[in-house]
Amino acid sequence: MPTPIFAAVKSKTLAYLCLAGICIIWGTTFLVMRVGVMQFPPFLFAALRQITAGLIMCLFFLIIKKEKLPAPKELGIQAFRGFLMITCGNGFVSWAEVSVPSGLAAIICSTMPVVVILINISINRNELPNFLIVLGSLVGLGGIVLVFSEYLADFANPRYSLGIVLIFVATLTWAVGSLLTQRTIKNSNPFFNTGLQMLFGGLFCIPFSLTFDNLENITFSQEVFFALSYLIVVGSIGAFSMYAYTLSQLPLTIASLYSYVNPLVAVVLGWLVLSEKLNAKIGFAFLITVAGIYLVNYGYAVQRKKIKSVSEQL
Numbered sequence: 001m002p003t004p005i006f007a008a009v010k011s012k013t014l015a016y017l018c019l020a021g022i023c024i025i026w027g028t029t030f031l032v033m034r035v036g037v038m039q040f041p042p043f044l045f046a047a048l049r050q051i052t053a054g055l056i057m058c059l060f061f062l063i064i065k066k067e068k069l070p071a072p073k074e075l076g077i078q079a080f081r082g083f084l085m086i087t088c089g090n091g092f093v094s095w096a097e098v099s100v101p102s103g104l105a106a107i108i109c110s111t112m113p114v115v116v117i118l119i120n121i122s123i124n125r126n127e128l129p130n131f132l133i134v135l136g137s138l139v140g141l142g143g144i145v146l147v148f149s150e151y152l153a154d155f156a157n158p159r160y161s162l163g164i165v166l167i168f169v170a171t172l173t174w175a176v177g178s179l180l181t182q183r184t185i186k187n188s189n190p191f192f193n194t195g196l197q198m199l200f201g202g203l204f205c206i207p208f209s210l211t212f213d214n215l216e217n218i219t220f221s222q223e224v225f226f227a228l229s230y231l232i233v234v235g236s237i238g239a240f241s242m243y244a245y246t247l248s249q250l251p252l253t254i255a256s257l258y259s260y261v262n263p264l265v266a267v268v269l270g271w272l273v274l275s276e277k278l279n280a281k282i283g284f285a286f287l288i289t290v291a292g293i294y295l296v297n298y299g300y301a302v303q304r305k306k307i308k309s310v311s312e313q314l
Helices: 004-037 042-064 072-096 102-109 112-123 131-156 158-187 190-212 222-249 258-274 280-313
Strands: none
Touching: 004 042, 004 072, 004 102, 004 222, 004 258, 042 072, 042 190, 042 222, 072 102, 072 158, 072 190, 102 131, 102 158, 102 258, 102 280, 112 131, 112 158, 112 280, 131 158, 131 280, 158 222, 190 222, 258 280
8 A cells, every 4th residue: 555655746746747738738729729619609619518528527427436416505616617717718718719819819828827826916915926926927918918019900800809808808717716626626526526617617608609609500510520529538528637636736836837838839839730920029929928927936936935934933
């Protein structure tokens, strides 16, 4: 029988392997998602993806693993997290990517760790941001602005402008949902919870689809079928499960480091496959954005270490 220390080491190792998988997989999903929503109603696309993935996971744990269905209160909590992370976090990005390049969407979403830290600081009002956090936030913002400078003409399109806003909203709701998930995930099965969140989040996408999607003449092309299949099996069941496990084993500031790699993968794939814009300016802006995220993460780690040292002395 493995000792508790050995088991903990194995858990941490698996968590880091899951994190590495997320880094690559979620970088590819921005591209695959855009391939799908350019030919299929976006909110309906998100609903089909998440409901199917959620049903598969929930049925697996209920029937095969004999997991018990949570109490109504717990189901409500998972439904709320599903709304934040899936309906808003994924559905809004799906809608936006009809007009917003997948690489740009990924760069905006890469600011999630900064949002997480700023939320943490706003909750703990006695923790004022240090110089590195402020500097990193400004540097990251500068990188985003530099990226936008390559797409100024596109802002004349109202759908493009709204898409940009919705991606920022999606980043915020994903960060809030991740914080809520991490706070209680150790008390229950993170994989079953992930299935419930995807199922509820997908169901909540249906009213958005009925309101905003053009549902006339829906056709399933080979590209749409491939995109849905890949996102259901790899992007949702695989990557979301990895993310849930990573959140259960690692601090959120570490678990969110996937956002350093995701945009790089998305930008390069978008350029190679869909001929999206990629030049030296965008590459430089990406590096600036990542540098800002790193400074915020490092500054927050320094601040938390200092607070912990002071509390131990007291």
